[in-house]
Amino acid sequence: MSSVSTYTTRHFLGLKGVSAEEITSILDRAAYWEHNPSKVTNQLQGKFVSNLFFENSTRTRFSFELAQKRLGVDVLNFSAAESSVQKGESIYDTVRTLESMGIDAGVIRLKPNGVLQELAEKIKIPLINAGDGNNEHPTQALLDFYTMRKQFGSIKGLTVSIIGDILHSRVARSNLWGLIALGAKVQFCAPASMQAPELAEFAPYVTFEEALKADVVMMLRVQLERHDTGLLNSAEEYRAQYGLTVERASRMAAHAIIMHPAPVNRNVELDDELVEHEKSKIFTQIAHGVPIRMAVIERALS
Template sequence: MITTKIAERSLLGLKDISKEEIVSILDRALHWEYHQDKVHNVLHGKFAANMFFENSTRTRFSFEIAEKRLGADVVNFSAATSSVEKGESIYDTVKTLESTGVDVGIIRLKPIGVLAEIAPKLNIPLINAGDGNNEHPTQALLDLYTMRKHFGSLEGLNVAIVGDVLHSRVARSNVFALRKFGCKVSFCTPPNMRMSDLDVPYISMEDALKADVVMMLRVQLERHESGMLSSAEGYRQNYGLTSERAAQIGKHAIIMHPAPFNRNVEIDDAVIESEQSRIFPQMSNGVPIRMAVVERALS
């Protein structure tokens, strides 16, 4: 049975984590970002397992680089080549890796609730790298880190999240975290992509452009086939951050996107690397944030 100490070092989500704990992670990430040495021996002799039961590029590579920079030995797990394909449960797979001597598990999976269910049965800390449309805590942490770097403080920021929030774990984690800092968070989304379980106000695209942070979400183009999305061009016209709309954003404001992005659908090609865009710096900030989270899990 998982001990209290191990549970405290796990990071399953941001809903129940304190503001002070978030600040400590952000501060530690700042330390790692500006540390002169690229590779350290802080976690020498520790084994980190990246268990991705769902495909990922940015998150997996970001975690792997973070782990290696800390000096940990890294084991990468792929569900496609594992016994999961033979019918083994996710719990049994994770328990097997724990039994081989892994010290921390970074897990990404589609089913909601499985992570919270298996965590108490393990004796290693777990880090949520995205579970279904529930939470994606390290993405939200790097988003907060990016905002704090630009504005100097998170307190009272006006953040507009634009896109398919119904299926977004990024949106959920950001709402949970940002509200701890007194931020005003609003959603701008098509009516059929709203979520009902979070009390967040919905605003127009015109009002979203008045925010301090305009955070765009990826359009899941596969939903076009299911009828939830009428067309990519229609979405761009109504909810896309076009060059014309980007020109209306306040000069102090920034544009964000968790990526991957669909160029010229939810965000115009010219906006992605514009002066106010922080999209690629967001990706860079993922490494020091994940260094801080992994170090926290194993310290």
């Protein structure tokens, strides 16, 4: 069995500042788990992990739970809608209470920015970021890297276009930091109202035509709930200007792939015919989420 690398911290909060060596170590370990024939192992039997989701999630939570159960972990699922948080209990008090009860780690998703970092400074058990505000979503980025590496053999030298609502996207940020560390070129494409100017020094904003020339075209979910804020006039207008249509996809390089963190708004950011097109790696990405999260959980508890 391959070894697990030693890290300076067992918290896993984001990819900003994380080295290529550490990212590669996680990807390598995920490859071990992907090819391990055992559906369930006793690797972490006797460990208790709580999934602390203060923001709604289906895909990420189920992926973490499958990863935990494959490792033999006892899982405690927490829903803010059914908890004392609705009665005014603070997020810190909730996590501290579960820590006091004896859980070994927490997988946490939060809406507000900055809270996760504050928790990590006060909580002794490892915390794993399952998405915090518009800050980071590191395990999503890791499964994206894993998908790219399997497709191309290496990430170094690739050009990756990330298209959509960069301003509010934690996926875009985690991908940016990790891809830069791994030696890829990142470029953004977004309407002016969805750009994050502070990221422009790390990745240029390009036209859609330029974005289509990349090795990887990564579409971001259009957050339709933000229509009321004036970011979007309509889903139809967004598709016309920034959606990956069948016609636009036909102009991509023969070797290039389409990615998306899911869920997909079909016929908005991506035409329906492209979701399961031969160029699309969307469901492959989803499948890679379990071994990636197994590697991250093991990292935290080993």
